[in-house]
Amino acid sequence: MSLHAEPLKVNYAYQQIADRIQEQILEGSLKPGEKLPGEMELAQMFGVTRSTVREGLRQLEQDGFVFRPSPRRLEVRLPAADQLSSRAGRAMALMKVTFRELWQVTMETEPLAAKLAVQRATEAEIAELQCIHDRLVAAKGDLDRTVQLDTQFHSAIAEYGKNRVLNLAREPIALLLFQGLTQIVQPVPQSYARQITAHGNILNAIRDRDADLASFWARKHIQDFWRGVCIAGLEDAPAIKNPKSLTT
Amino acid sequence: MSLHAEPLKVNYAYQQIADRIQEQILEGSLKPGEKLPGEMELAQMFGVTRSTVREGLRQLEQDGFVFRPSPRRLEVRLPAADQLSSRAGRAMALMKVTFRELWQVTMETEPLAAKLAVQRATEAEIAELQCIHDRLVAAKGDLDRTVQLDTQFHSAIAEYGKNRVLNLAREPIALLLFQGLTQIVQPVPQSYARQITAHGNILNAIRDRDADLASFWARKHIQDFWRGVCIAGLEDAPAIKNPKSLTT
DNA sequence: CATAGCCTGATTGTCGGACACTACGACTGT
DNA sequence: ACAGTCGTAGTGTCCGACAATCAGGCTATG
Numbered sequence: 001m002s003l004h005a006e007p008l009k010v011n012y013a014y015q016q017i018a019d020r021i022q023e024q025i026l027e028g029s030l031k032p033g034e035k036l037p038g039e040m041e042l043a044q045m046f047g048v049t050r051s052t053v054r055e056g057l058r059q060l061e062q063d064g065f066v067f068r069p070s071p072r073r074l075e076v077r078l079p080a081a082d083q084l085s086s087r088a089g090r091a092m093a094l095m096k097v098t099f100r101e102l103w104q105v106t107m108e109t110e111p112l113a114a115k116l117a118v119q120r121a122t123e124a125e126i127a128e129l130q131c132i133h134d135r136l137v138a139a140k141g142d143l144d145r146t147v148q149l150d151t152q153f154h155s156a157i158a159e160y161g162k163n164r165v166l167n168l169a170r171e172p173i174a175l176l177l178f179q180g181l182t183q184i185v186q187p188v189p190q191s192y193a194r195q196i197t198a199h200g201n202i203l204n205a206i207r208d209r210d211a212d213l214a215s216f217w218a219r220k221h222i223q224d225f226w227r228g229v230c231i232a233g234l235e236d237a238p239a240i241k242n243p244k245s246l247t248t
Numbered sequence: 249m250s251l252h253a254e255p256l257k258v259n260y261a262y263q264q265i266a267d268r269i270q271e272q273i274l275e276g277s278l279k280p281g282e283k284l285p286g287e288m289e290l291a292q293m294f295g296v297t298r299s300t301v302r303e304g305l306r307q308l309e310q311d312g313f314v315f316r317p318s319p320r321r322l323e324v325r326l327p328a329a330d331q332l333s334s335r336a337g338r339a340m341a342l343m344k345v346t347f348r349e350l351w352q353v354t355m356e357t358e359p360l361a362a363k364l365a366v367q368r369a370t371e372a373e374i375a376e377l378q379c380i381h382d383r384l385v386a387a388k389g390d391l392d393r394t395v396q397l398d399t400q401f402h403s404a405i406a407e408y409g410k411n412r413v414l415n416l417a418r419e420p421i422a423l424l425l426f427q428g429l430t431q432i433v434q435p436v437p438q439s440y441a442r443q444i445t446a447h448g449n450i451l452n453a454i455r456d457r458d459a460d461l462a463s464f465w466a467r468k469h470i471q472d473f474w475r476g477v478c479i480a481g482l483e484d485a486p487a488i489k490n491p492k493s494l495t496t
Numbered sequence: 497c498a499t500a501g502c503c504t505g506a507t508t509g510t511c512g513g514a515c516a517c518t519a520c521g522a523c524t525g526t
Numbered sequence: 527a528c529a530g531t532c533g534t535a536g537t538g539t540c541c542g543a544c545a546a547t548c549a550g551g552c553t554a555t556g
Contacts, residue, residue: 012538014306026342038507049540051299054509055306058262062310063335071508072548079339087311087335091327092413094274101413104364108356116352165340165349169417260509286536297511302538319537320519 013048017056020046022065025076036066036074081168089172096238099229102177107222109170110154114202114218116161118211125160126207132156133199140192143182151178153199157206157218177225180239184228191228198224261296265304268294270313273324284314284322329416337420344486347477350425355470357418358402362450362466364409366459373408374455380404381447388440391430399426401447405454405466425473428487432476439476446472 011019024030036042039057043050057074060066064079092102121129132153139145154174158167184191198221205214229235259267272278284290287305291298305322308314312327369377380401387393402422406415432439446469453462477483 014538040507050508051541052539055303055538058303058306059310062307070548072506078342079335081339084332084336084339087327088332088416091329091332092416094326095329095412097413101411104360104411105413105417108360112352112356163349163352164343165345165353165421168336168340169353169421173413173417262509288536298537299512300510303509318519320535 013052014055014059017042017046017048017053018059018063021056021060022063025065025078030076032076032078034076036076038074081164081171084168085171085175089175092172092176093240096240097176098236099177099180099239100235102173102180102239103222103226103229105173106177107219107226109158109166109173110222111215111218113154113158113161113163113166113170114206114214115211116163116166117157118206118209118214120162121160121206125156126203129153129156129160129203129206133203136199137196140196143186146192146195147178147181150181150195150199151175154178157202176239180229180234181225183234184225184232188228188231194224195221261300262303262307265290265294265296265301266307266311269304269308270311273313273326278324280324280326282324284324286322329412329419332416333419333423337423340420340424341488344488345424346484347425347428347487348483350421350428350487351470351474351477353421354425355467355474357414357421358405358470359463359466361402361406361409361411361414361418362454362462363459364411364414365405366454366457366462368410369408369454373404374451377401377404377408377451377454381451384447385444388444391434394440394443395426395429398429398443398447399423402426405450424487428477428482429473431482432473432480436476436479442472443469 021030025032030036037045039050039053042057043053046053057066061068064083065077067075067077069075132149136146136149136153139149151174155171158170158174161167198217201217202214202221205217269278269284273280278284285293287298287301290305291301294301305314309316312331313325315323315325317323380397384394384397384401387397399422403419406418406422409415446465449465450462450469453465
């Protein structure tokens, strides 16, 4: 027969404390930005020692439920997206995911982001996009700055599409892929110009509110990126050489 | 001008300990499965107190770098994908992401997963898929079981596509969306039959190694899902009512 | 009145020591 | 070889303490 052997987890005190506080945050009785009592007071409230409270807090801190700008301030906070992004990025880095894997997914996410941006971006946001693009043009030749602005441009488009799920999923992937540019642009110098025109096309399509066109150019842009990877012969190379570089 | 004001983080002892150990894990000198020294020994090695080591370990534990099956065993481990999935899922739940957001992304991920599966799935894996599908057919009428098998079917396709990036990104999204089925199927009972035929179409296309067709049916399947959401009038409803249900 | 600088108390990071309880590994007997 | 027993090391939790340092209020100054 099937004996249901439940995991039977022992609840340690520090675990319970973390759970209780997290519960109250999720439930809403503790609102983000609010200041939490000090460790001693918490210890008194829960009837445990400061050490125990401490371990519980470490856990919440790591989960992003509390924020510690300075040792004295202890604020409630909801886990932000970038927390996950960096974690996911780290995970992918140490899985040694290849450019091919990143590219295959990006090939879908970026066109979608562009399409959504066409529908949802405000005029002000489009102006912001133009600004980023102008800076990219100005940075022509500067590798690091180009990579940074490229990433920013794509992130902005995704953000303006106002789909939080897409943003959550896309961020770490795009980061890794575009960061990989650092290994690409060198062998293919004319990329600078190609990238600028590609971004220009996407930007114009968004401004004209032409969803299909924006999606088309985004796709084309990522495809072009792939050509660069192929020329460099890095299709199945890990997108990051040593995972150590992501030290929180 | 742009003054680069870095956050200038003070390195506390427990932080340094966590960093040092993590470093050695990433670098490879500590291999997964290996047993770590006890807290007292570690304390001696790093020249700090056990309390300090403890806080550092809590952090690694939370990050998934060490695993504690029992209080006595302390193993090295690499963060697994499902760790992130659940975390991402929690985050999305408490952001109250809508069905629309989930659907828009799934509309891209599932067809891609199907396409990749066509290219990369082995015969054995296709047989496995068939098995899952058979069980779905048998479960007709049982809501919970249907949801579970539906999720499993899609997960399997994604897995057989062998793109780790896609899997990482897709998993929590699909989970939330298909879980949402629970709220949908009730209003639209004939979904059972439609879902079975849809899955059958996808399965056949994969077996015939027809990438475009597999992608087409996957898309159609997700589109069909959306119709159900619309009928229920849940387009912009949060996909999960209370985030509390995800208590690790 | 608003602002800048100073001061003090409270709180944190870290330390050392202590105790009950439990699981791991060795020992024993069959 | 196996099952049962047992000692011990190691963990979870507690207590108390100390220096460093930051928050918030106080003061002085314009």
